[in-house]
Amino acid sequence: MKKSTLALISLLIVLCLLFVWAQNKILNYRTWFRVEEKILMISDRPEITKIAAMGFDGLVADLLWIRGIQYFGGNFSTLDKPEKRSGMMNLLRNLVGLDPHFLAAYQFGGFIINESIKDHEQAIDFLLDGADNNPLTEYPSAWRLPFDAGFIAFYQLKDHDVAKELFLQSIYGKKFAAVSVENAEGVKDDDSPEWLIDGDPFSSTRFDTSDGVFSLNLHDERQVGRVTVQQDSKRPKSYQLSYAADASMAAWQTLESVTNPGFYFHDFEPALKAHAFRFDQFKIQAEEDEEFSIAEVKIFGPRNPATPSYVERMAYEMDRAAGRFKAALDQYMRYYDEAVKKGDQVSADLSLQKLFDIYTNKCIEILQETAELYLQEKGSLPTAQMFELIQEGYLSRIIQQKITEEPGFVEDVAPVLMPTGNVWEILTTWDQKDPHLLITYTNDLGEEDWYITSRTRLIAEQKGVAEKLQQFVNKYKEEKGTLPENLSDLLNEPWFGATRIYEDPMGGEFFINRETGQVEARNPKY
Incomplete structure (x- = not known):
């Protein structure tokens, strides 16, 4: 080969290497510094963008929606960087400012802020702004906004109280704000009846049981779907709930008398038309005299028919996740009773399992x-x-x-x-x-370990393992035309994927019943 040809090839190789190096430098530079405070040339004030749209709000909102999806697709892993975060947040604010009823935009924005920008509190605020702009009575499908916010509160923030409140909001909407306390009598000297509706469950109003009474004025005829009552003491207390159907509040119709340890909710289906509610006939089941107290009363609109039933189950689950044993037990007991009354066997069975x-x-x-x-x-x-x-x-x-x-x-x-x-x-x-049992076993490190469970759970685990083994036995028979002599034959099959036969959770052993071809268990230890 001529020296000139060799020199030319060497030069080309060097140039190729330099080109690759330069490309990598450019890509790295663009990853960190390419634009993005201005995803589109739009104002950082949504009200100015609305004026600039000249009446074509929907069209401009659609353009921002398309641009947002494009930008997210190319930058989803780096949107938490300040120069990119500000641009995306500005686009989202302008988008929903132009079309405050664009529900998909709120969901999309909540997802981006939570997962890519990684600001969980701001994601909740953005979703709840959408919920405020789209009340369930007018936009039933907007239930997803407080639900998504509740899931962020539960999963990312581990705030079970906020999550429960938001899950319930996706069913009934926000609690009525325009509520005032009237005709409160028998209130203890140092307490305020306003504490009943101040949103603070730790401030309780105490009443004399002899003459205690108070009314909550809704200031208009409202459709009411739920009234919740929270008390600070777990001692069973009873009260009578009535409502007034007209603004004069001259006539009260009794709804029910309730004995309530801690927390109770009154559901109305169909929704109840009411101007006010009254609580009276306070009693407490105690050997000694004790004041009757209520921490918080909340009144909500009608149940949203578009909200799936599992949302309420998730709200109840927050009490269990927070470790509130009695509250969780009471909630699921009520849910079970409701499901039985409605003939909803699936929900009843789920409630029993939770209990x-x-x-x-x-x-x-x-x-x-x-x-x-x-x-x-x-x-x-x-x-x-x-x-x-x-x-x-x-x-x-x-x-x-x-x-x-x-x-x-x-x-x-x-x-x-x-x-x-x-x-x-x-x-x-x-x-x-069935008994609770202490189970000893050898863990993956070859060490002796132990745990406590119930025999009921062991039986359920045994059934699951037997069903899995049965699938392998059926596969063996399908391929070879006969049953395996014993379960250990499965270890020779490449699709079995285990080095030993699954153990019986009940401490016995699994075997193949040759007459039926079924995997069964025998000689249980527990």
Whole structure:
């Protein structure tokens, strides 16, 4: 090869390398500095953009919508950078400023702000601005806006109280703001009746049970779908709720008398037309004299028919997620009763499962602490049935500790877990049909470990594992035309994907019934 040709090839290689290096530098530069404060040349004041649109608000909003989707697609992973964040936020504000009823734009914006810009509080505010501009009574499909905001509060912020409030808002809308307290009598000297509607559940108004009464004026005929009453004491209290159908409030119609420990809601389907509500006939179930108190009353509009039923279940779930045992139990009990009345068997079954889980998890929490104390002092674990925890006084010690350290344990938890006052009841499930069990096993590190569960859950797990093994057995038979001799034959098949046969959660063993071809279990340990 001539020297000139070799030199030319070498030069071309060097030029190619320089070109690749330059391209990478340009791409890196554009990634960080390419434009983007001005995604479009629009004002940072939506009211100016609206004037500039010259009446073509919808058209300009559609253009911004298209540009927003394009820009998001190319920059979704870097929108949290200040120069890009400001441009996208400006586009979103102008977009919904031009068309405040563009529901998809609010959802899109909420997603971008939460996932790409990573400002969770601002995402909630943006979605709730959309909810304010699109009330459920006029825009039923707008339920998604407070629902999405509630999910952000739950998942990203871990704020279960805010999440619950927003989930309920997606069903009933925001609570009525134009409400005033009137004709409040029997209020204790240091308390204010305005605390009933101040939005603070920690400020309670106390009443004398002899002459206590108050009314809430809605200042217009309103369609009411729900009235919620929150009390600071868990001691059962009762009151009578009435409503006035006209502005004079001269005649009151009794709705119902309620015995309410802590939190209660009155639902009206169809919605109730009312000008005011009155609470009276306060009573408290106590041996000693105690004042009747209410922390907060909220009044909401009618239930939105477009909101799916699972939203209310998620609202109830927030109490369980926040660890509010009695509140969660009461909510799901009410939900179960409502579902039965409506003939909604699916919701009734789901509620029963939740009630079972809430009860079982609380029992397991207490038994776990007790077993850890036993292990610490004895150097070994109790037997699977855990009778030693009661016989040697360990469970009583833990319960006494909770009575001392946890306010409300005596009123909220103990009567549910031990309805007859017998600590043995904690060792069984809600229906007292199956025991709670301490299970020992070898973990992935080859170490001995343990956990506490219910026999009911073990049976459910056993069923799931048997069904999975049955699928493998059926596949084996389909390929080979015969059943495997035993389950270990599955280990030789490339599609099995495990190094050992799944263990029976009940401590027994799985086998193939040759007569039926079904995977069954035998010799259970628990």
